[in-house]
Amino acid sequence: MSRNVSGQAYALTVLTPILDGHVERLTAHLDALPEGADSPLARVPGTHLGRWVVIDQVKYQAHGQRHRDALSASRLLFTSNFDGTLEPYLERLRTCLAEDADAIWGHCRGYPGHEDRAGFARWLRAHELEAALFFAAYGDRTVEQVHADLDKRTRLIEFALEAQGLEPADLKQRFLDRFPA
Amino acid sequence: MANVEGRATAITVLTPYKPAGRLLLPIVFWIGRNVTATLRKLQMLSFIHYARWVMVKRFPDGGAGELLHYPYLMFESNFNDSWDQYIDAFSEVVPERMKGIWGTSYGFPGPIPVEPFKDYIRANEYVANHYWNAYPEATTTEIISAAKVAAALDELRARAPALDPAAFKVAYEDMLTSIQHDL
Numbered sequence: 001m002s003r004n005v006s007g008q009a010y011a012l013t014v015l016t017p018i019l020d021g022h023v024e025r026l027t028a029h030l031d032a033l034p035e036g037a038d039s040p041l042a043r044v045p046g047t048h049l050g051r052w053v054v055i056d057q058v059k060y061q062a063h064g065q066r067h068r069d070a071l072s073a074s075r076l077l078f079t080s081n082f083d084g085t086l087e088p089y090l091e092r093l094r095t096c097l098a099e100d101a102d103a104i105w106g107h108c109r110g111y112p113g114h115e116d117r118a119g120f121a122r123w124l125r126a127h128e129l130e131a132a133l134f135f136a137a138y139g140d141r142t143v144e145q146v147h148a149d150l151d152k153r154t155r156l157i158e159f160a161l162e163a164q165g166l167e168p169a170d171l172k173q174r175f176l177d178r179f180p181a
Numbered sequence: 182m183a184n185v186e187g188r189a190t191a192i193t194v195l196t197p198y199k200p201a202g203r204l205l206l207p208i209v210f211w212i213g214r215n216v217t218a219t220l221r222k223l224q225m226l227s228f229i230h231y232a233r234w235v236m237v238k239r240f241p242d243g244g245a246g247e248l249l250h251y252p253y254l255m256f257e258s259n260f261n262d263s264w265d266q267y268i269d270a271f272s273e274v275v276p277e278r279m280k281g282i283w284g285t286s287y288g289f290p291g292p293i294p295v296e297p298f299k300d301y302i303r304a305n306e307y308v309a310n311h312y313w314n315a316y317p318e319a320t321t322t323e324i325i326s327a328a329k330v331a332a333a334l335d336e337l338r339a340r341a342p343a344l345d346p347a348a349f350k351v352a353y354e355d356m357l358t359s360i361q362h363d364l
Contacts, residue, residue: 003214011233013255015241030310035183041313048316049231049259051309053193058253059305061288065197067250075240077193077307079257081231110243127241129255131233132210135223138230138324143315149327150319152334157364160357168346171353179338 003131007139009048010089012080013129016108017073018054026076026107027054033100040100044092046083046143052104053077076108083142090121155179184309187317188261189230191309194302195237197251202285206236206254209281222275228267230321232258234282254286261320268299326363333360 004011018026030052033040041050055075060068082089093101094114101120105111112119141149159178163171184191198206213219223229235255239246260267271279272295279292288304290297316324337356341349357364 039313050313052311063288065287069249133213133234135232149331153327153330168350172349
């Protein structure tokens, strides 16, 4: 099994080189993206948690580190914890992010654009890194299931409070009404 | 800049590691993947949604990848609670594993005492420029509890029609008792 998989969850890690002179523009664009329900990633089904991070340069530690490393190009990190397998998800990224994908990864070297179906997936795969260890606390649950579970829990708590002291026949009928098959 | 979305916090850390890490880290992570005690320990840190470690031997560039003097260890996590509580828990609950994972990284001061460890993580952290969370109001514990509640509820719902009212009431109360810690 891929090291990127835990249960049905997949850990996608993509690190792409940012074009010379584009770091500030890309950073400003990402910082200004709408958040919450208006995030572009809200449109990509199956995305539990995701992020874009500009890595302008690696950090020097001293402490015995003899050489000072320097990336030839800053990198854009994209990570996602999503439901299912990689290929369908890359296609969902392409079609659901659409122009937003271009506005972000268009600042990166070699990005083919979202209209190039095969190229888009190939480019992301070419910059993907494999996880050495992936931990998912509820890797068996999809985003839809998590929402449904949370909703059921809330409704059951409400029902349990309302149903205190009901006679058995009334309790059963209200339960069946509240939680239809 | 957005390391927080709802009740989830993002952490992204990148550290160079020593040549010894090329040999040791694959073993550490193999144990992590194959010895269930490691993942159980992480589950004890019940506020982590998802976390990953990645060994970056070459930085992808569309070709063979860019090779630096050192390989790098990338860590990303999504958790609820505060940043300080998170690092405190790593230091207190799984110090040996932290030592195993970051022990070959340059500058790693060890997980105990916690303040230098926090300084180290802070110094090597990158702030997310955009962060998405599909269920911003839910903690990890709530999500896991909700799955147990939903399973119990579905099970009772499936057999409820066949139960007479008295038997249903007993089954309903048994269900509530079985999931009382998850409500």
